[in-house]
Every structure is written in structure tokens, then in C-alpha cells.
Amino acid sequence: MDKGNIMSNDSIDYLIIGNSASGLAAAESIRELDGQGRIVILTEEEYENYSKPLITYYLAGRISAGRIYLKEESFYRENNIGLLTGARVISINTGNNSLKTEDGRSFEYIRLLIASGGKPIVPEIRHSTAGKERKKNLERYIDGSNYGNIGGIFTLTTLKDAIAIKEYIGKNKIDNICILGGGLIGLKSAEAFLETGMKITIIELADRILAATFDREASGIIENTIRSAGNGIYTGNTIEEIFTDNGRISGCRLKDGSQIECGMLIIAVGVVPGISITRGTGIKTSRGILVDDHMKTSVKNVYASGDVVESMDILLGENRNIAIWPLAVRQGYVAGNNMAGGEKSYSGGFFMNSVEILGIPSVSMGLTNVEASGDGSVEVKKELKTDRRQYKKVVIRDNRISGLIMVGNIERAGIYAGLIKNRIDISGIKQDIFREDFGILHLPSNYRKHLVVGEGIEV
Amino acid sequence: MRGKPGDEAMKRIFIKEEYCLGCRLCEIYCQVKHSKSKKIIKAFKEELVDVLPRVLVEEIGHNAFAIQCRHCVDAPCVAACISGAMQKNKNTGVVTCDEEKCVGCWSCIMACPYGAIKRDLVGRKIASKCDLCEDEDIPVCVKNCPNEALEFRDTGE
Numbered sequence: 001m002d003k004g005n006i007m008s009n010d011s012i013d014y015l016i017i018g019n020s021a022s023g024l025a026a027a028e029s030i031r032e033l034d035g036q037g038r039i040v041i042l043t044e045e046e047y048e049n050y051s052k053p054l055i056t057y058y059l060a061g062r063i064s065a066g067r068i069y070l071k072e073e074s075f076y077r078e079n080n081i082g083l084l085t086g087a088r089v090i091s092i093n094t095g096n097n098s099l100k101t102e103d104g105r106s107f108e109y110i111r112l113l114i115a116s117g118g119k120p121i122v123p124e125i126r127h128s129t130a131g132k133e134r135k136k137n138l139e140r141y142i143d144g145s146n147y148g149n150i151g152g153i154f155t156l157t158t159l160k161d162a163i164a165i166k167e168y169i170g171k172n173k174i175d176n177i178c179i180l181g182g183g184l185i186g187l188k189s190a191e192a193f194l195e196t197g198m199k200i201t202i203i204e205l206a207d208r209i210l211a212a213t214f215d216r217e218a219s220g221i222i223e224n225t226i227r228s229a230g231n232g233i234y235t236g237n238t239i240e241e242i243f244t245d246n247g248r249i250s251g252c253r254l255k256d257g258s259q260i261e262c263g264m265l266i267i268a269v270g271v272v273p274g275i276s277i278t279r280g281t282g283i284k285t286s287r288g289i290l291v292d293d294h295m296k297t298s299v300k301n302v303y304a305s306g307d308v309v310e311s312m313d314i315l316l317g318e319n320r321n322i323a324i325w326p327l328a329v330r331q332g333y334v335a336g337n338n339m340a341g342g343e344k345s346y347s348g349g350f351f352m353n354s355v356e357i358l359g360i361p362s363v364s365m366g367l368t369n370v371e372a373s374g375d376g377s378v379e380v381k382k383e384l385k386t387d388r389r390q391y392k393k394v395v396i397r398d399n400r401i402s403g404l405i406m407v408g409n410i411e412r413a414g415i416y417a418g419l420i421k422n423r424i425d426i427s428g429i430k431q432d433i434f435r436e437d438f439g440i441l442h443l444p445s446n447y448r449k450h451l452v453v454g455e456g457i458e459v
Numbered sequence: 460m461r462g463k464p465g466d467e468a469m470k471r472i473f474i475k476e477e478y479c480l481g482c483r484l485c486e487i488y489c490q491v492k493h494s495k496s497k498k499i500i501k502a503f504k505e506e507l508v509d510v511l512p513r514v515l516v517e518e519i520g521h522n523a524f525a526i527q528c529r530h531c532v533d534a535p536c537v538a539a540c541i542s543g544a545m546q547k548n549k550n551t552g553v554v555t556c557d558e559e560k561c562v563g564c565w566s567c568i569m570a571c572p573y574g575a576i577k578r579d580l581v582g583r584k585i586a587s588k589c590d591l592c593e594d595e596d597i598p599v600c601v602k603n604c605p606n607e608a609l610e611f612r613d614t615g616e
Contacts, residue, residue, distance in 0.1 A: 053541035057562045070543040232509075326539040326570060354565045361578070363569045378496065381533075410568060411577070414535070418572025439574060440526055441517040451573060452474050452526070 011097065012082075014339055016090050017277070018115035019045065020052055021325050022306025022332035026113050029336030031079050037340070039081045042101065044116075046087035047159045049075065050119075051190075053325055062190035068159065072189065089116070094281045099175065102289040111339045112306040113288060114297070115277070115332060118271035119154035120185075122147055127163065130250060140239045142242065151248035152264045156189050157271060164322035165264070174263035175199060178252060180210030181238055181268035184353060187222075189266050194196040194229065201232035201260055205269075208235055213353060213364040217382065218405045221238040225358050234258065239265075239436055265419050273308045273321055286310055288321040293345040303339055305331035309321050312348030315367050315402050315420070322351050350420060354410070360389055363413040365421050366403035370395045383434055387459035399427040412439065460498060469552045472591070472616050474524055478608035481523030485600035486512035487583070489527075492592060492599045509576035509581045513589040514600045515574075516521055525609060528553045528575045528598065536567035536576060536588075545586070555592050561585040 014030050016023045021040050027039050050068040057063045071360045076083050082290050088102040098108045106301040107225045122144035147153045151170070154165050168174065182204030193200050202209060210221035223233050234254055241253040244267065273288035284298035288310040291297055295305045306328035310319040327349040339342040352365035372380040378398040388408060394416070395403030400423050404416045415438070419426060424447050426433065430441040438449055476559075494502035502510065514527035525599045526560070530547075534554050537545045544560035545567055546608035547553070549603040563584035592598040598613075601609040 024482040051541050051543065053560065053564070057542075057564075063562060067542075325541050325566065326535065329538040352569055354569045356563075356565065361565055363565070365569065410565060412574030413565075413569050414567075414571035414576070417535075417570060421572070437517070439515075439517040441519050441522060441524065451529075452476065452524070 009360055010038070011110050012040045012109050014039045014113070015099070015107055015109035015111070015335075016041045016113045016115060016306075017043075017099075018117055018306065019043035019083065019085075019327070020115070020117055020306070022115035022328040022335070023113065024049060025078065025329045025332030026115060026303075026305060026336030026339070027331045028195060029080050030340045030343075031081075033337065033340035033342055039079075040107070041083050042087040042089060042107070043083070043085050044102075045158060045160065048073075048084055048085065049305075050159050052159075054158065055156065055159055056188040056192040057154075058159070059162050059166060062195070065163075083271075089277050091279075092277060092281045092302075094283065094284075094302060095302065100110075105121055110301065112302045113332075113335055113339060114302065115282070115306045115328075115335070116274050116277065117310050118157070118307040119274040120157045120267065120447060121270045121272055122155060122267050123269060127237055128241055128243055130245045147267070149247075150242075150244055153249055153267065153268050154264070154401070162344070165266075168264065172248070172263060173386075176262050177201070177264045177266060178203060178239075178260060178262040179266045179268055181270065182233070182235070183212060183268065183270060184210070184355065185271065185411055186266070186268035187355055187357060190226065190267055191355065194226070194231070194358055197323040199231055200226075201234070201262065202226070203237055203254060204235045205238050206235065209233060210364075211369075213351070213368055214405060215369055215393060216360065217384050218364070218391050218393070218407050219405050221386075221391055222357050222360065222362070225360055225389065228334065228357060232260070244260065265329060271307070271323060273310075273323075275308065286319075290319065293347075294332075294338040295331055296338065303335045305335040311346065313350055314348040314423075315350045322349060324349075324351060324353060326352070340356055352417060354413075360408055361410045362405070362407040363410045364403075364405045365413075365417055366395065366401070368395060368405050370397075370401040370403055379430075381430075381434060394433055396426065396430070398446075399425050401426060401433075415439065415443075418451070419443075419447075460511055469530075469614055470526060470611055472589075472598060473610040473612065474526060475608050475610060476522075476524040478606045479524040480608070481516055481518045482603060482605065483516045484603050485514045485525045488599040488603040489514045491587075492595075504522055510575050511587045513587060515575050525600065525604075526575060526590075527574055528554060528571075529573055530589075530591065534571065539566040539570035541566055541593075551593075553593060554588075555590050556586050556587050556588055556595075560588060590594040 049071045051070050054068045092099040100106045123141045125143050176199050179202045182202045237254050239252045243251045246339050253259050275285045289304040291309050295303045307323035310321050332348040334344045350366050355365050382393045384391050390408030393405040399420045490510045491499045491502045494510045500522045516525045537547050542562045544557040572611050597611050602613040
């Protein structure tokens with residue numbers, strides 16, 4: 001579907017691949033500086049500007065399909081932005097500033113932004129059939145190219161996925177779901193299914209769920225809560241074989257030999273930056289597209305932002321892929337600003353995430369899986385209140401907070417985010433950071449003044 | 460109305476730490492303002508448990524001060540919001556949470572360096588924050604502060 005002034009043979013001033021957090025932030029940022037230049041957004045999806053993180057809230061029935069949209073319907077028209085949905089980019093020619101889409105169209109650009117996000121990983125899994133189907137010649141393995149041929153196997157990263165899952169659950173009366181992967185997407189899916197009263201089984205390769213962002217204590221609280229509600233969690237395990245019946249998934253066998261029946265399998269082992277469209281373009285990539293602090297790629301007039309890039313992690317001091325919403329927005333804003341002649345730079349970021357499981361909110365940020373060092377340069381402070389299902393952990397490196405986990409009570413978590421972001425020396429207030437009433441008043445006086453004096457200063 | 464649309468000379472609440480007595484009248488008037496009845500006795504007898512103050516008084520010994528949303532120029536809560544509920548008004552600069560759109564993901568709580576956003580768990584779980592009393596000439600916390608520890612004035616002054 002086309003919206004706005006797409007059909008014209010002139011080069012497009014600002015061509016944006018991707019219509020989610022980063023692409024939209026870029027378009028808005030361009031419009032702040034350039035009210036006239038032609039902006040066109042291409043997206044391979046069928047739906048307009050919906051919020052990807054809301055798809056699990058949609059699945060849980062917490063929001064209606066209408067509420068999933070970030071912007072008003074009039075947004076594109078009011079901002080004079082062209083939108084082309086169902087447009088999958090298959091090749092970019094940076095030599096003559098043009099690109100081609102799957103449906104055979106080509107577009108010329110003056111400046112290009114790649115904000116095409118991440119793609120879910122689907123591992124290869126052995127596949128056996130039950131009953132009569134044994135005679136049919138079916139694929140012996142599923143992978144990213146063919147998992148869709150089997151009913152009930154889904155990834156969950158787009159609204160299309162969520163709608164298909166909801167339909168499948170309704171049509172086949174599913175009440176028992178396996179989730180392969182206990183990371184963020186796996187847990188956000190779990191959150192949604194548990195809210196609708198399903199039984200779930202999470203299968204995670206690491207020794208605990210949320211292994212990348214939680215430590216053993218924090219994971220333990222969430223795992224116990226999920227288990228005590230009658231659900232299964234298998235850690236240090238994976239699916240070795242799936243079983244189907246009449247073309248639909250009916251169960252799976254794990255590495256340890258356990259057999260689990262399920263009506264649906266969500267594959268949530270991870271997401272990788274979708275860099276395949278940069279092939280043959282000269283745009284430098286590692287795990288993601290490499291960018292500088294103006295979100296420029298190695299090729300002139302091509303910018304990139306959001307989940308597809310590797311950008312500065314201020315805690316590691318190196319570039320890496322941190323695929324989270326707030327950074328995608330910030331990077332998109334910076335990219336758009338520079339594309340339109342501005343001079344904003346991206347000051348880097350760090351990982352943060354908020355997830356609530358069965359009524360237990362949690363926040364993790366920075367580098368959390370860190371052990372205290374013998375020389376005292378890295379300190380780890382923990383407080384576990386098992387009976388209240390509460391946990392708090394602060395990692396301090398060289399007197400600066402570099403990691404935080406809060407489970408059960410997340411009030412004022414952002415104060416720690418501010419301390420991390422601004423690299424504030426907390427040597428004078430270490431004794432206060434675990435106080436129940438820890439707040440602005442406890443902060444080092446210079447930083448407190450910076451926060452409080454004057455109107456909302458950017459921190 | 461405070462100022463014309465597009466007029467960036469916006470009014471904000473300024474905190475004067477040294478004058479705060481820690482009396483918490485700002486919290487009380489904020490609760491009343493955001494209660495259903497907006498009447499102090501009725502609000503406190505019947506609704507108090509349901510209404511969070513959107514200004515928070517912190518106190519250590521004799522030091523106290525009241526803090527509410529700073530309506531940041533570059534608001535981290537708006538960038539973090541996954542539902543489009545948290546918005547910064549282009550004309551007034553006021554940051555508000557559209558409670559209809561909020562899904563209670565708590566990303567804003569994770570991002571706000573002031574700790575000025577709370578979880579409102581009564582009814583549908585949503586984020587609760589200062590709206591700068593947009594329908595009042597002066598926000599009620601400022602108006603009712605007995606020691607002028609909160610001030611409402613143009614950002615340029």
C-alpha cells in the first residue's frame with residue numbers, strides 16, 4: 001500500500017528502510033530541520049507504525065488491535081511522509097544511490113537510512129511425524145526457511161506473527177505452549193501466555209532464564225514464580241526433535257530425553273541484526289552495521305540506526321549491538337538530524353530492560369553478571385528478600401555504578417540509570433544505595449544540583 | 460492558557476531546596492487535585508488509597524525537598540515509552556502520560572533519572588506522573604506550599 005508522494009522519478013531526499021522506533025524517530029527528526037524535503041519510508045511489513053514491543057501485550061489481550069499503533073493515522077499525511085508497506089528491499093546499489101524492492105521497483109535516494117531492525121534466529125531441529133503421515137515425504141529438519149510449513153510453530157517479532165499466533169490459538173484451542181529460549185522475547189511471550197491462563201514450558205540452553213541480564217538470584221525468583229503457577233522450565237536443555245501430527249506440532253523431545261506435549265512452539269532463541277541487505281554494498285558490518293557517532297555508515301550518504309547497528313556501549317567502551325527501544329529512538333533521532341544537515345551526536349548507551357512476570361516487575365540495566373574483584377575495584381552489593389520475592393543488586397566498578405538488577409520492587413529505578421549514564425562517582429554514598437528511601441536527596445551534591453537546579457536539564 | 464502555542468518560553472516548577480519544610484502539603488494537594496471529587500475531606504475519607512501524589516517529598520533529618528517531573532527538554536521517558544503514551548507537547552513542552560495508551564511496561568520508570576514516575580496499581584496498571592496541572596493557572600503543589608519552596612515561573616527568567 002502506498003501513502004503520500006511516493007511515485008515520482010526524482011531522487012528521494014531522505015529514503016528510510018524501516019518503519020519502527022528508529023525509522024520513525026529519524027523521520028520526525030528530519031522534519032524538525034527540513035519541512036520540505038521528500039521523505040519516503042519503506043517497510044516489508046503490512047502494518048503501519050505499530051509498536052513492536054506491544055505485540056505481546058496484544059497477545060495477552062491487554063490492548064486491542066487498534067491500540068497497537070504508535071501514531072495517529074494522519075501522522076504520515078500531516079508530516080508529508082511517504083510510506084510504502086509490503087516493500088522488502090532486496091538490494092542496495094551504493095554506486096548509483098539506488099535500491100530495489102522484491103516487487104521489482106527501484107528507488108533513487110540522496111540520503112539513505114537503514115533502520116531495518118533485527119531478524120529472529122531459527123535453529124535447525126529434527127522433525128518426525130506420527131501416525132499415517134509417516135509415509136509422506138516430509139522435511140526431516142525444520143529451519144528458518146521451512147518452519148512455517150508446520151502448523152503451530154512461530155517466531156514472535158512482528159504484529160503479523162502475533163496475529164497468526166492468536167488465530168492459531170483460537171482455532172485449535174491451544175492451552176499448552178512450549179517456548180524455546182528463556183531470554184527477553186521468550187519471557188515477554190511467557191508473560192503474555194501466562195496472563196491468558198495458558199500452561200507454558202520454557203526450554204533454555206543456559207543454566208537459568210534471562211541469563212544475559214539476570215544473575216542466579218534474580219532468575220531464581222522468576223523461575224520459582226513461573227514453576228509454582230504450574231508451568232515447566234527446563235534449563236541447560238534444548239529441543240532435539242519435534243513431533244507433528246497432521247501437519248501440526250504435537251510435542252517435542254529434549255536433549256535430556258524428556259518428552260513434552262504441546263500445541264504450539266514459540267521459537268525465541270534470539271534476534272540478530274538484519275544486515276543481509278548490505279551485501280555487496282561496501283557498507284562495513286560486523287555483527288551489525290558499523291556506524292560513527294553521527295550514525296553514518298562507512299559509505300557516503302548512507303546512515304543506519306536501531307537494532308541493525310553496533311553502537312557505543314559506554315560501559316564497555318566499545319561498539320556492540322544493543323537492541324533496545326530507547327536507544328533505537330535516540331539513534332534514529334540523531335541519524336535524522338544529521339541527514340538533514342544537523343550536528344547532533346550519539347553519546348552512546350547501555351543495555352536496559354523492564355519485564356513483569358506474573359505480577360513481579362523487574363528491571364535490569366548495564367553489566368549485571370559481574371563478580372567482585374579481589375582488588376576491590378569491582379564491588380557487588382546484593383540484597384535478597386526471598387519471602388517478599390524481592391531482590392536488588394548493584395555492581396560498582398571504580399566507584400561508579402555499572403550494573404543494576406531490581407526484582408519485585410522497581411520504584412525509582414531510573415535514578416540508578418542516571419547515575420550509570422552520567423558516570424557519577426558514588427564513593428560518598430555507597431552506604432545509602434540500598435536504603436528503602438534512597439532518592440535524589442542522597443545523591444552527590446554536584447549531581448543533585450545538576451538535576452534539580454534550573455528546568456529539566458538533559459542528563 | 461499559559462503562553463501561546465509554539466511559544467517556547469514555558470513555565471516550569473523550580474525547586475528551592477533550602478526552603479522546604481518537609482510538610483508534605485504539596486503531596487496532599489496533588490492527591491486531592493487528582494482525585495475524583497477534588498474535595499479534600501471526601502478525597503481523604505473515601506479516595507485517598509486510590510490516588511497517588513505525583514510529587515514526592517524526600518527527607519533526611521532537617522533536609523527535605525519536593526520533586527516532581529521536570530518535563531525534561533530531551534525526556535528519557537518519552538524515548539523509552541513503547542506505547543506512545545508518554546508524549547512531550549510540541550507547543551508547551553509539557554510531558555504527559557496518556558493513561559488510555561499506557562500499558563504499564565514501566566520503561567519510563569526505568570529511564571527517569573529523577574525517579575519521578577510511579578506505578579499506579581489501582582485499576583489498570585499504568586504510569587503516574589506530574590501533568591503540571593495544565594488546567595490550573597498555577598500547579599496546586601506550588602500554590603499551596605506555605606514556604607514558597609516551589610516556584611512556578613518562565614524557564615528564561
